[in-house]
Amino acid sequence: MPAPLLSPDSGLDPAWPEYADSVRAALLGGALGDALGAGGLCDQHPLPRATGADAPAGPRGTGGPAAVLQISAGTQLALYTLDALQEVVEWANQGHAADETACLWLAYLRWLHTQGEHHPAEAPRPLPRRIDELEVLHAVRDPDATVLEALRSGRMGEVERPLLPDTHGAGAVLRSAPFGLLPHVGWRTLAPLAINGAALTHGHPEAQTAAAVHGFVVHAAVQARREGVPRPVAEAVAAARETAGNLTRPVAETLARLDDAVRAARREDLDPEALPRLLGVGGAAPETLAGGLGAALRAEAEAPGAPDPQAVFRRAVELATGHDGAPAATGAIAGAVTGAALGTSALPPEWCARLDAGDAVSETAECWLREVGAAPAA
Template sequence: MSSNHGIPAPTLPSRIRGSLLGGALGDALGYAVVSDSIADIRERFGAQGLAGFEDLQGPCHFSDDTQLTLYTVDGLVEALEWANSGVGADVNACLWLAYLRWLATQGEDAGPSAPAPQPRWIDGNEVLRQRRHPDKVCISGLASGEMGTAMRPVNPEARGAGTVMRSAPFGLVPHITPDAVYKLSADAAALTHGHPAARQSAGIFSLLIHRLVSGEELRDAADGVTAHAATLVDVAPELPQRLEAALRLAEKADVGPEELLQVLGGGWTAEEALAVALYAVLATLPAEAADAQPAVHFRRALAVAVNHSGGSDTAGSLAGNILGALYGEACLPAEWLEALEAPEVIRGMADQLVKVTTGEG
């Protein structure tokens, strides 16, 4: 069986592992330059910027983007474990409890009104207890001790990228409808961020991952979710505007980091981060499917995603999630995986998701 982008179609387990590992690789690459302007990046790495892990010295740490993505996996796994045993569970409550456990790893307290979640395997991994500039809005929303909902979100004006950065796993769960994928993701975003653009961006990103995992071609999936974003009830207009701008920009030649920043923004808000990542993966997509070399596409897209004056870690993370879902593990550069921090923890969480969704493992 061949995929429609010129390589053998990856299995679902490969897409799950590829998306989670790819996101961590992009996160770690971007985290190395997250506080740097493009001028700073060029001064450190030359005119072409940061090309890959081979340009870095020392450990390649990932950020809270990967930490929270893995805790999203854990919340979904717990809900699916209950479902597989015949017991219905409130998925958003499982996610909230998972995020509260992440909050505790960051040395923060949700207060006496919040429940005390039971520890799970993920909590025993020291790498996830490191404080890597955690998203302030995620911290404040969870530290409120209140479970936000779509009707009553905490931080109602918050629109930062802390929602999209953790939302790939919703698209990795097979056998659920696109509407369910969107709702699960947007509802989980409301646990910390209340602005419609933040919640809708998370949902649309999860739908993009879902379409790719279902075997859709990248351009078709990007066009599809961009069109869908414009039809959302009470849509935040910033979201379809940014996505449409990303599609247009990806058709241009010789777009530099300065133009990227001017047209799409710095990736600090949810819709900007998604737009930058979408642009990065589309602008580097080979013109002919037969020319697709997954690892080459991955390297080129990640370089675009992180070499700018904005939120390099989140843009890199999202781009890695997207390409891992598209190609599976085939796109992950082996030498980058060798340099990545704690890949066994990421694989461990991926394998848990594979097991509860497919029975494999």
């Protein structure tokens, strides 16, 4: 009998050969979906599908050199989230406990400094880390206004004492995929980490819940890949939906939007172009999460068994970014989940070659994998 995809007290094993590959694919996949959505390429042109030396240089009709795919601030903060979690693991490996939420806050303050912002006078000054030297993470890429406002305050947002209690946007969801990559922990540990991390900048309970559910889905997708289930994205979303029902906090809106995504992906008569409209993709965290997951679910449903994982990944990103709502956000969610479920073989190499943060994402992933004791690459 296969293991549950989300267990209360046990989780991913970094010794699995699939673990390291899924970590790389989740981070790179999320960055690709973010960059393709942020650049508007998918809104204006069909996505390039050819590979190899004869592949077109850029989106069809441009006639110019290959366009650079630029990540947004969402991917920058996702990498800082992973670095904060790595710092926690470093302390644990040395036999010391660390305040996980404080590590996240200090990491986000270090990111704030990379954006040319003054350090808040009321906040402690974090020590620099290697990630702060990565140049692409200093680029100012339309950062979320809510995130900036919260971090500029110099105060650490908490669930019980929210800084911005009505903030309902998806900024915290986008940086939460790394929580799902934590090894050895179950959802009872993952949930408060993600919720408290979201509360640093987003005070609305459903925004915090949606962030936790995104972590659940990524975690379950890695486990589903390990178990070899035929539809890993669908199984991961189902496991996350069931687990989210156990949370003792506001969750109704997030669950409703998840159910919308599952129903939309299953409809045989659905016009794929209507998927974002049907899900109501907007700026709210539950809607944005559902939009990204709905795209990943639909892509998998159109090609069960993933005979061509790159085709599934392309389709997921195409559906997630081909709308006027929040294409970078939904693209990042679809890319991270599909990558975690299918691995690096699903990532189109010509897209990876054009990603401006490819080296930064890979370096951050490898640092993480070394620290958690993952199996080395074959």
